[in-house]
Amino acid sequence: MDAPDHAPPVRDGVHVPRRHDSAEKHVAGRAIYADDAPEPPGLLHGAFGLATIAHGRITALDLDPVRAAPGVVAVLSADDVPGENDTGPVARDEVFLAASEAAQSGDVHFHGQPLFLVAAESREAARRAARLAQVSYAEEPAVLSIAQAMEAGSRFGTPYRMARPDAEGRDAPQAIEGAPMRLSGRVEIGGQEHFYLEGQVAMALPGEDGDLHILSSNQHPSECQLIVAHLLGLSAHAVTVEVRRMGGGFGGKETQGNQTAAAAALIAHCTGRPAKLRLDRDDDIVTTGKRHDFVIDWEAGFDATGRIHGICVTQMARCGWSLDLSNAICDRAMFHADNCYYLPAVEIVSHRLRTNTVSNTAFRGFGGPQGMVGIERAMDEIAFALGLDPLAVRRANFYDPPDAGGGRSTTPYHMEVEDCVIAEIVDDLAARTGYEARRGEIRAANASSPVIKRGIALTPVKFGISFTTSFLNQAGALVHIYRDGSVMLNHGGTEMGQGLFIKVAQVAASELGLDLDRVKITATRTDKVPNTSATAASSGSDMNGMAVRDACAKLKARLRGFAARHWKVAEAEVEFLANRVRVGRKTIAWEALIEAAYLARVSLSATGFYATPKIHWDRDAARGRPFYYFAYGAAVTEAAIDTLTGESRILRVDILHDVGRSLNPAVDLGQIEGGFVQGTGWLTSEELWWDDTGRLRTHAPSTYKIPACSDRPRVLNMALWEKGMNRELTIRRSKAVGEPPLMLAISALHALSDAVAAAGDYRRYPGLEAPATPERILAAVERVRDG
């Protein structure tokens, strides 16, 4: 691989803060989302009939009233699925339509589970009719909470364990035992609804031979294709899935879009008519998975500086009724149970709990955030016990910087952290923001403010980049050069607002030496680039950028060879300049080169491929290198609480984040700001609330509160870390940025906790749980005051 920064100075190539490629279309209402595509004549609309109990069996089912409703064309149950009635992405444990009309039966695993499917002439008719089914159930006791599942032993597989003894060979319990001091605690962390602004939607268009073309809002078109094919008993080649853009994904369309696509496909298959399903927002929130809620127990042994000697962490995650991606998510929670800290002797045990609730799924950070909240709580509580600034304790535990050779760089999963720049980032941020002085000032000011209390916290992030399921770390691309010199770009990554398309187009522009406007970005389609991985794990631009680079390199090699032959110069004398090529002494316009190459019958189309190097993972031994590299960042947050109501505000946030050599600084800053605010929502106002019968009662924006405009930090200073540079040979030495910034929001939780502590004159540890709603904050205020 050649020097990464050798690129001709094209317009809007890499490292330029180009705006989103669709920005003009977004603001003009001209960007086309799946529901905006022109509707073909004869389009049918689908709606699910949903279960109204959390657990039990169907004993009788009468769908005739549904059939008789105006506008209804078909009512489909498990009986109508020609292939496998399952949409599970990893395990085949996810029944698609739970009810069988013929057998008058079906098992119900959660309140809101799809039982059957209605197809009608209008969406309204389908939704109305879906409510008319007569269903009788034999209810069974439901396992709803983490506590209930632990009690009942309701889990997927056996608990997974990751452990490493310290240099003296002591395991974690022994190291804890031998440490000068010990402390244990528990933290509860709520889940999170994605609340992508565009809900789940798909439209299926039947073609000849029973083929289907599906427009889906989906982060994983290739998986959607396979699931639909299995469901209908077709080969994958009969199903094409296309995704131009999503109105937000955040992990919520990594597997959860498949159910909607499957429904549209089944209707189209059974009726021969085009079909669309767009979930109503309430149904979307009820029927699709969310971020896993966790309870984390920890016990640590440490010394007077707060340095940890040994730690045991038990992570309990609510997975819901089916496995979905829970194993990988819970693994990642374990991989981030250390965050930036070297844990000399460590044991992490993970319980993946099966409950009668919707199946939890991927969400930005993919378990990492929960794992990190656990260790950050331990750091904070240890500092409190020692009367130290939590930042001092955090610093005392950081992994060694690169090449320090201090023996503190091995993770709990035996990977060496070779790129740990967190100490430098934190020092820089603390200095820039006057963290220490402000901490003192806030404490002083709190003494004279009886009602409103303020708090401050600085927390770091280290986030592992790569899919921890190693085979997923592959990507493909397809690049065409047309005869007029314009370029069409396609790859396996999907655009959900994260700016992947523009970044990859910038890569293509720089690789080919063309201005960006010569490169056209096109919809992701399974018939262009096959067998792709989900656009997830922050890996989109790392992997697809590299795949595109590979394709461009092939094209350039062909063109170089052609030019050398054609103009009779050595290949070394062919140089790609901006929009031109130097061939010997001549300079030839790109268009002229392409035309000449075409006439000489040179192929102007290439595929590209990339497989992330270096990574490997032995799950049984819990050992390996699951990550290619780590991304780092840190944030200082200042927040205030009202000790009479528990309300809170985030006052000021300062972020310093390492994105390596940014492919597009504007896009990266957008990811940081958006990720941070989304993280604060998770940790403050976003509360999922199930009633005793297992019904989710916060199933609409009226009750589920994501941050609104005025919840953004009043003062927000963000900077990309100037020294950032990926040690690994990633695309242009950039680093992934999609997920890591979300975890910067953990600083907000700790700032709130610091403010609560002030209410009790810093005498008792607040033990603030997430989400820190007004109610939880007020409860914590009561606790610290009672002491």
Added chain:
Amino acid sequence: MQGPVCMILNGQRVDVADVPPTTTLLAWLRERRGLTGTKEGCSEGDCGACTVGLRELGPDGKLVTMPACACILPLPMLHGREIVTVERLAAPDGRLHPVQQAMAEGHGSQCGFCTPGFVMSMWCAYRSEPRPSPERADALLAGNLCRCTGYGPIVAAASAAHDLPRPEWDDDDAAAAPTRLATLPTTALDYEADGRRFIAPVTLDELADAAARNPDATILSGATDVGLWITKRHFAPATIIWTGRVAGLRELKEDDGTLTIGAAVTYREAAARLAAHWPDFGKLVARIAGAQIRALGTVGGNIANGSPIGDMPPALIALGARLQLRHGDKRREITLDDFFLDYGRQDRAPGEIVTAVTAPLPGKGLHLGCHKVSKRFDQDITSVLGCFALTLEDGHVRQARLAYGGMAGVPKRARAAEQALIGQPYTREQVDAAAAALSDDFAPLTDMRASARYRMQVAQNLLLRDYLERTTPGVETRLAPATEGV
């Protein structure tokens, strides 16, 4: 008069006669007009993805431009009004409007799905007021959710739009709007389609008469409740009677020391007057929903719906408000607290309408404190609302009316707590006694918004906060109010 719904859509007159009266503007735009720039994010007025510009001529004949949620707006409510969608903003030659350009250049969109809605909210403000401060932008945009950007770039764009050249095409269009609107009928509407009727009288007598004759009809004002019954519960009544065209119901009057608010006065219209007399009431109104809902939701609807968590009733009850009702030509007036009988039950006969609410203007020594607590600061439904009207004299409480929302099945006065204060010196001890008495007044419920325990504790603490605010002005008692204005 039987006839079609007559409106202006993006500058063109459109008469609609063929859709059921409960068809929402959003569905109609997207499915019938092919205008897919307006998005559906929730279909319940909460996310703002469906925001459009709504124009009408105000009582003074001046053009009013306000944001509205198309998703919960029954189409016949556009009779006599103009709708502007995102497709209309750019110049005919394709140049972007300054609000669009500022959003695009300022990285205000990521996935772009919320973007048309934000653009429309910003456009409405651009047409009506100067460059917004960040606090003002918070108020203007509280009804628009974005899950991607974190809002910073959007707020910046709302301001930056004012640095760009004026869009002459848009100014010309605004200048022409009153003439266009004047071509629309001003008479009553009687619209029928699909066997269902939508009646929009223009006089109070007609309205009262229509309601009395159709006791089963649904009275409709701003549709910010009824619209959700339509989209979420498939509500499709045989007859709807809309109050929105009755000029007499849209009046705000002051005389003889009394403020009269017509039932169809919107939050947006009432806000300034309420804020002028009772500053805290003004702040409370600013925290009701977002700009789109405040433009349509009415004071009368907020009372008539009987909700225990509506924000207007506690404040009005604390002020000693009275409610005016009318059944045919029978008029009556009751105290507002007597209207709320029990959860889901009000003192209103079928066919009877709410016509106005009156409140005595503040007398000497009276101060109203309003304290809304919700999970999220803006655009959230109340967990607990405490509205306290106290008249203090020589350090003693002469009069106290303490009204709460979220504490019972109805908005309700805390009589025991009031008694603990009235006639007593206004001290911390008395306030504590009043707080303790709240457990005689209320036994709140636990739900997804808050637990019973939290509600009670906050209800008590709010009395203390109110006391601190009245007695120790230097003490900071509220987190800096984020938004500015309605």
